[in-house]
Amino acid sequence: MIEILKQHIISRLGEDVTNLNEVLQNFKSLKVSRNETILNQGEVCKYVYFIVSGCLQVYVYDKEFNETTRDLIIEDNWCSELISFGSQQPATENIRAVEPSELLAIDRQGFQNMMETVPQFDKVYKQILEASYANSVYRINTFVALTALERIKWLMDYRPKLMSRLSSKLIASYLGISQETFSRLKAKV
Amino acid sequence: MIEILKQHIISRLGEDVTNLNEVLQNFKSLKVSRNETILNQGEVCKYVYFIVSGCLQVYVYDKEFNETTRDLIIEDNWCSELISFGSQQPATENIRAVEPSELLAIDRQGFQNMMETVPQFDKVYKQILEASYANSVYRINTFVALTALERIKWLMDYRPKLMSRLSSKLIASYLGISQETFSRLKAKV
DNA sequence: TTAAAACATTGACATTTGTCAATATTTAAT
DNA sequence: ATTAAATATTGACAAATGTCAATGTTTTAA
Structure with missing residues (x-):
């Protein structure tokens, strides 16, 4: 390890x-x-x-x-x-x-x-601090202006591993949208 | 200075x-x-x-x-x-x-x-880095889960100076909501 | 001081997203 | 392997927010 x-x-x-x-x-x-x-x-x-x-x-x-x-x-x-x-x-x-x-x-x-x-x-x-900061700045700038559908596309493009490994529930909570909306919009991408 | x-x-x-x-x-x-x-x-x-x-x-x-x-x-x-x-x-x-x-x-x-x-x-x-990081983490955690109205209340409580000094346009952009929604909800607080 | 520009408010309406409920599917524990 | 629990999907509807347009107000710059 x-x-x-x-x-x-x-x-x-x-x-x-x-x-x-x-x-x-x-x-x-x-x-x-x-x-x-x-x-x-x-x-x-x-x-x-x-x-x-x-x-x-x-x-x-x-x-x-x-x-x-x-x-x-x-x-x-x-x-x-x-x-x-x-x-x-x-x-x-x-x-x-x-x-x-x-x-x-x-x-x-x-x-x-x-x-x-x-x-x-x-x-x-x-x-570590700089990387964490960069990550959070990126997250704010990416998400404040994006719709639910755009957030999902963003995740698929930039964090595909998360998308495939984790539950929808978790992903929805990370994207700041409801599970139902996530489930519906996922199908539209 | x-x-x-x-x-x-x-x-x-x-x-x-x-x-x-x-x-x-x-x-x-x-x-x-x-x-x-x-x-x-x-x-x-x-x-x-x-x-x-x-x-x-x-x-x-x-x-x-x-x-x-x-x-x-x-x-x-x-x-x-x-x-x-x-x-x-x-x-x-x-x-x-x-x-x-x-x-x-x-x-x-x-x-x-x-x-x-x-x-x-x-x-x-x-x-400076730590303060900036803390600020952005706080912003993510505070805002992702809040409605437009709650964001406005939050700003009034925690950043009253911004509220009184800056234009509605700017504040709305900071809160991630449209100017019109800001104008309407502000009246309801 | 005045005209132009920028900003703010309001109404009507469209769109997005959330909530609740029912059902299906998957996962976990025995 | 079987059952219970957790998760995911779908429909119907409600609530929140955005967009466009019209109008009023404030600010800015000559």
């Missing part, structure tokens, strides 16, 4: 990362089953997760307790509630596995260790 | 910032008039702006060339197209002043100088 993360890091920081193997010891490996929650809103988010395999859902509840999904993240990506992780304030979002998933978790102390052992690691946090 | 930025930085990094005055020399002061564009999509974003007074709009065009506004940022805040600024790739968003504005601009070289002169300054970029 660690090997996948190793490749991921090398592809970003280059081959010559000193102490990489020691650094990777800071990650704890865990397996989570489908529908297992790994963060509840109100708790402090203690870890940043690297997804080795599977898929995580980041979501909130609206006032009628419907879930709305801010993000769906698959293998070879990072996932966390970064705002809570960074500030140690209670999280405003929930995270759960929507597929059986293999994760590598690192806590703040681990991050600290890494920064000291591998100076370039400073960049990794910045990269 | 610089004095306001100085207070802003002191409030975040504390009183004892070494070389602060020299650091502030890296900022160029500029005045922009209403409707003046300071970044066009396709260009590389060269500056991060601190808004001393006024208001900036960050927006994109949809396929019918309507503007959709991702953010409206007022005085005492930072504004940039951070993804372009960080990567030096072409910007995907436009920025314009929607009020006559006084800005302090710093370029990458200036940022570099600051990091070297004031070690704590490293934090400032991270803080």
Whole structure:
């Protein structure tokens, strides 16, 4: 499992990362089953997760307790509630596995260790943050102006893996439309 | 003008910032008039702006060339197209002043100088990035699930200054609703 | 100060999307 | 393998929002 993360890091920081193997010891490996929650809103988010395999859902509840999904993240990506992780304030979002998933978790102390052992690691946090930010900006700009049908087309074009792997219910919640509308419009594409 | 930025930085990094005055020399002061564009999509974003007074709009065009506004940022805040600024790739968003504005601009070289002169300054970029990220996450989670009326109420409660200062047209574009719907629902609140 | 332009409001109507309910299909657990 | 639960589809209808057009109001610039 660690090997996948190793490749991921090398592809970003280059081959010559000193102490990489020691650094990777800071990650704890865990397996989570489908529908297992790994963060509840109100708790402090203690870890940043690297997804080795599977898929995580980041979501909130609206006032009628419907879930709305801010993000769906698959293998070879990072996932966390970064705002809570960074500030140690209670999280405003929930995270759960929507597929059986293999994760590598690192806590703040681990991050600290890494920064000291591998100076370039400073960049990794910045990269994760920048990627997350870019993703959310993109999501706002893409979605505010699009109709339900256009959102579906967008997902098919740019996130085809999500479309084929996940339930309609989940996709609809990610697109911000009802299941019924999703079901109907899907047929029209 | 610089004095306001100085207070802003002191409030975040504390009183004892070494070389602060020299650091502030890296900022160029500029005045922009209403409707003046300071970044066009396709260009590389060269500056991060601190808004001393006024208001900036960050927006994109949809396929019918309507503007959709991702953010409206007022005085005492930072504004940039951070993804372009960080990567030096072409910007995907436009920025314009929607009020006559006084800005302090710093370029990458200036940022570099600051990091070297004031070690704590490293934090400032991270803080700007984190704040921007938190803001966009909040925007996604708040808006995806809200009706037009609820969005208006939200704006009145949490961004009352925007509501009173800016045109209905702009506010509607920020809320992702038509001007007419905004006009009608505003009366019902 | 005045004319032109931009913006805001309102009505009529069309379109999109949501809700509820019934049924079919798939998935999960024993 | 069988049954219960969850998910997906479809219809009928309601509610929300958008579009177009007409008019009134405010802002801007000469």
